[in-house]
Amino acid sequence: MSYRISLLDKSPLGAGETADQALARTLTLAQQAEALGYHRLWIAEHHNTPQLASPSPEVVIGWLLGQTKRIRIGSGGVMLQHYSPYKVAENFNLLASLAPGRVDLGVGKAPGGLPHSTRALQQGVHADEKGTFADQLAQLDNWLAQTRAESSDTVLATPIPPQRPDGFLLGASLESAELAARLDWNFVFAAHLNGDRQLLREVISRWRALSLRDAIVAVQVIVAADAAQASELAAQVEVWGVRLANGQRVTVASRPQADDFARQAGSPAVEIVRRESSVIAGTASQVCAQLDSLHQDYGINEFIIDTPVAEGAARLASVRLLAQALNRAEVLL
Template sequence: MSYRISILDKSPLADGETASQALARTLTLALQAEAWGYHRLWIAEHHNTQQLASPSPEVVIGWLLGQTRRIRIGSGGVMLQHYSPYKVAENFNLLASLAPGRVDLGVGKAPGGLPLSTRALQQGVNAQEKGTFADQLTQLDHWLAQTRTDNPDTVLPTPIPPQRPEGFLLGASLDSAELAAQLDWNFVFAAHLNGDKNLLREVSQRWRSLSRRDVLVAVQVIVAEDAAQAAKLASAVEVWGVRLENGQRVSVASQQQAEAFAHQAGSPAVEIVRRESSLIAGTALQVRAQLDALHQYYGVNEFIIDTPVAEGNPRLASLRLLAQTLNRAEVLS
């Protein structure tokens, strides 16, 4: 086995929990993940949802960096369409100054919420000045590359860290992979949102032809002591694709969210379809066998593990059991 494993965390709230409890579990997860041998832990960005306590990954990243020592911590990812690329560069340069060599800047193209929260986030933003997502990511890369100047009128995204935060583009298309390669960023194929195996094969092949960087794939994984328990947890997980008349496409977690997205966007839905799931569920050995197969077939160098379980004990147990079967830690409790 020659691939790394990492974690994507959304700070989910189980029934009856508060955001404080969910965030405390995220800290517990970060500490345990470091002990279990996970390579990195990323914090997601989601808006206007009472089920997830992660609207501002930068805030949580700083908190986790201060209480861990080795594991890389980052965003999975910052929803760049809402923000100034310069401000994002400032935020992550500051984080990289606090913990040099341990900060990842993952960037996503999706809104991270439904249209009403998007409009609230982008109030007052000039859409023409903002440009395309590719324009914004290029600007962000430019700001991160600025490290010194002899011109007093030049703007720098201070503080300048001793080591630039590592950049990752999250996506599920050839266009995203090509953009990441063009900017020499890492690319993560979001198989947890789009489980189309043919697309994964096409994108991974194209990525290897364009970049010498690793093949990273995000997948949903649930591990339990027995297959029946894992299947029960997995039965509640859904991924739905929405395509609107205005051309917008998004992935959401339920048919209800899909219909709400179309309603809030003010554009009729051309298609609302439950997508093929890439969820891998079973015992630790069963899950390891499937990850090994993906590694061999697609040349995956690292899996970003999304465990879509809100309850604390099953969630932590899933990630512990996975690390244990992959021999990531000597002592697991």
């Protein structure tokens, strides 16, 4: 195997489950991922979403770091528009001080929820002081880079870790790839949200021209013991693109969420479209073959695997079956 595999987890609640059960499974997932050889595990950020127990990835990251030994743990990602870049730098410098060399700071541009939750998160924040997303990311990078006080008036994002957290920008556009390259951050193409292969090719080509860092792609993967079961699980996954009259574009998981987003935003929807499924589903050997093909066609160095299945046993089985198949292939090579 000539590429790394990692995981993205949203701590979904299965039918009849509570948040503590979903979070306990996230811990199980992290410990199994470490034993199975996954490179990193990231925790997503979603707000006002009863089906997901992950509004604060930095809290879960600290908990997971304390109960694992080697695997990298991070955010996939922190929704920077809601927060002070300084506070984000403090949080992740603290995490990187607790577990030096194991912390990833993934940052996303999306709201991570519907407009009502966004307004609640940003209550009291002066919009005119925030600047653009690029401004905020540059501020965050600057806070993480400052490690020494020039005078008593210098502000540092303490504690200063022995190794700064590794930065990743999550996106699905040329603009995001260019921004990551400009700041010398890692970039992750969010193919789990936008599976347009032509766009993927264009963005990775541009990334290769601008950065020497790895090409990393997030994909949705479902592995099951037989292809029929995998197809049945994949059929339940929906991805909807929303474009509003105010220019805002978001990706949601259902048509009702798309309608709610437009209503809460107070801007009519210009376009609501269900995107073609980009889920890679099948038996372990079938999924491995598709990942191998993507790796060869696009030169992908690492896949961030999102398993969009709420039912706990099926999610854990998917993660285990994929790793076992890839590890066997590597031994045979």
